[in-house]
Amino acid sequence: MDLLSHWRLLRALAAVVETGSTQRAGALLHVAQSSVARAVQQLEAVAGTALFERAGRGMLPTAAGQQLALRAARALQLFADADKHRTRHATTRWHESPLALGVAARHVEVLLAVAAGASEARAAQQLGVSQPAVHQSLQQLAHLSAATLFVRTRTGLRLEQAGDALVRACRLALAELRQAAEEWPRAGATLQGRLVVGTLPFSTTMLLAPAVEQLLHREPGVQLVLIDGTFDALVAQLRNAELDCIVGALRHAPPHADLQQECLFDDRLAVVAREGHQFATRKRIAWSALHKAQWVMPMPDTPAQRAFDHMVHATGLPVPTAQLRANSAMLMQALLQDSDRLALMSPRQMAREIAAGLLVELPLAVPLDARHIGVLWRAGYLPTPAAAQWQGLLREVGRSLGS
Numbered sequence: 001m002d003l004l005s006h007w008r009l010l011r012a013l014a015a016v017v018e019t020g021s022t023q024r025a026g027a028l029l030h031v032a033q034s035s036v037a038r039a040v041q042q043l044e045a046v047a048g049t050a051l052f053e054r055a056g057r058g059m060l061p062t063a064a065g066q067q068l069a070l071r072a073a074r075a076l077q078l079f080a081d082a083d084k085h086r087t088r089h090a091t092t093r094w095h096e097s098p099l100a101l102g103v104a105a106r107h108v109e110v111l112l113a114v115a116a117g118a119s120e121a122r123a124a125q126q127l128g129v130s131q132p133a134v135h136q137s138l139q140q141l142a143h144l145s146a147a148t149l150f151v152r153t154r155t156g157l158r159l160e161q162a163g164d165a166l167v168r169a170c171r172l173a174l175a176e177l178r179q180a181a182e183e184w185p186r187a188g189a190t191l192q193g194r195l196v197v198g199t200l201p202f203s204t205t206m207l208l209a210p211a212v213e214q215l216l217h218r219e220p221g222v223q224l225v226l227i228d229g230t231f232d233a234l235v236a237q238l239r240n241a242e243l244d245c246i247v248g249a250l251r252h253a254p255p256h257a258d259l260q261q262e263c264l265f266d267d268r269l270a271v272v273a274r275e276g277h278q279f280a281t282r283k284r285i286a287w288s289a290l291h292k293a294q295w296v297m298p299m300p301d302t303p304a305q306r307a308f309d310h311m312v313h314a315t316g317l318p319v320p321t322a323q324l325r326a327n328s329a330m331l332m333q334a335l336l337q338d339s340d341r342l343a344l345m346s347p348r349q350m351a352r353e354i355a356a357g358l359l360v361e362l363p364l365a366v367p368l369d370a371r372h373i374g375v376l377w378r379a380g381y382l383p384t385p386a387a388a389q390w391q392g393l394l395r396e397v398g399r400s401l402g403s
Contacts, residue, residue: 001184003177006046007105010072010177012039013051015095017069020058028095047184064185071180074382075173076100082162082169083145099166102144108170110137111149115167118156141166168240172378175241179384190221193386198227198234200248201327202304206348206401207264207373208247211393222386230327231302235259238378244387246376247394249303260379264398266370269307271362272345272354274337280360287315287364295320296335296343299327307368308344314367333359346371348401374398 003010015025016036026033044051051065061069073094080097094100113123114134124131142149149163159167182193199208212224227234227243235255237243254261271290279285297320298304312319324341326332332343333353344366353359375394383391 001046001181003181004105004108004174006043007103007108009039009043009046010068011076011101012036013043013065014069014072014076016040016052016059017061017066018073018095020060022059029101067183068180070382071176071183075176078169078173078176079103079166082165098146099144103141107137107141107144108174110134111141111163111167112170114138114150114157115159115163118158120157171240171242176382179382179387182384182386191219191385191389192221193384194223194225195244195387195390196225196227196242197390198229198237198243198246198248200231200234200246201228202249202298202329202332202346202349204247204373205329206346206351207394207397211390211397214393214397215390219386219389222389224390230299231255235376238376241378244377244381244383244390248373250372250374250376251303254376258379259376261374261376262395263372263374264394265373265402267346267348267373267401268370269311269344269366269368270347271342271364271366272336272347272350272359273342273362274339275357275360277340277342277360279362283363285362285364287317290342290364291318293320294323294339294341296332296341297322297325298344299325302327303371304344307371311344311366311368373401 011029012025012035015028016022019025019028022036022040023033025036029036040051047064047068049064050062051068052059052061076094077100079100080092080094083092083097083099109127110123113126114120117123117126120131120134120138124134127134138149145162145166147162148160149166150157151160152158179193197208208226212226215222216224227237229237231246231248231251234243234246238246239256239258249267250261250263273280279289295308298308300322311317324335326335329345329349332345333350335341336343337358342362347354347361350359354361375391
């Protein structure tokens, strides 16, 4: 069900649920009562089910109507939040925001197309409309926002701060509508939905593999996409609703105020080498023996690199030259097996290779605090039933690993 094309109807639905009647909803939206009533009827026809129970005491939403209205109101509130520059208040309810009351589906489509192509002409070509129509929609959005959204440069249109906030609001609102469609009840249907999970290197295999298998076994109708990436790249995708969550090693605090993180378990680090390494057969090793060791080092500006630096300083080892770095567990495993290099890694991450006798954990006490492994979500994220199952499984597997 394409809900963006029914944006006006969804706004009427949210208003009726908010007020309890079409008359009060009309006053809230500054339109006629008859317009609201027609919008609700049209949306019920699209949905193929009743969204309200009509009674003398007002219009009571059905369970399906209540859930759809909740998603619609959350999407509308995102536009109100992007409209904060109008008022000194920290928050503005969606029906008090001219932007949330006036934005239409065509505005969303045009803004995202122009932001992607930095050009009205390219946006018009992509959408199959005229350039003047694109320009008019942008002007209307700028008027509703009471802000400058783009500035013209020699290379094209560049987003201003207000435009950037509005683009993010559009993407998050579309995510709410996608989730609403996934939640829509289908008679006799199993749990449906598509989850896109960002994964950070060196921290997820032990957590993700069992959680993935359990989810797909329990809910065969759910689709799961796993995307590897760097922390900064995945965070940008998460904030734009291109990901549902990120799983991996957590930072000390979320990188942005619109994100929140949850620790699932703590994981220790150890020095790992290949089987047959000159240090592998020793029962005791002094850190001083490693002063000439070569390392496979982690990537810069990562928790693993900070842990490595802390270990080097705490043990008094000379700082190694960054001759070789890797951000892939599989590549690091191959590099260790084919050389006498060492690496600071999670023994759990390489548990299979250690059990198979390919790698060994050296008998060295690593002077490091445990790493926090967990999940990063958008603040205020409302999970679909499929996402709620995923959250529960991550916590379940995390508890088992922590114990």
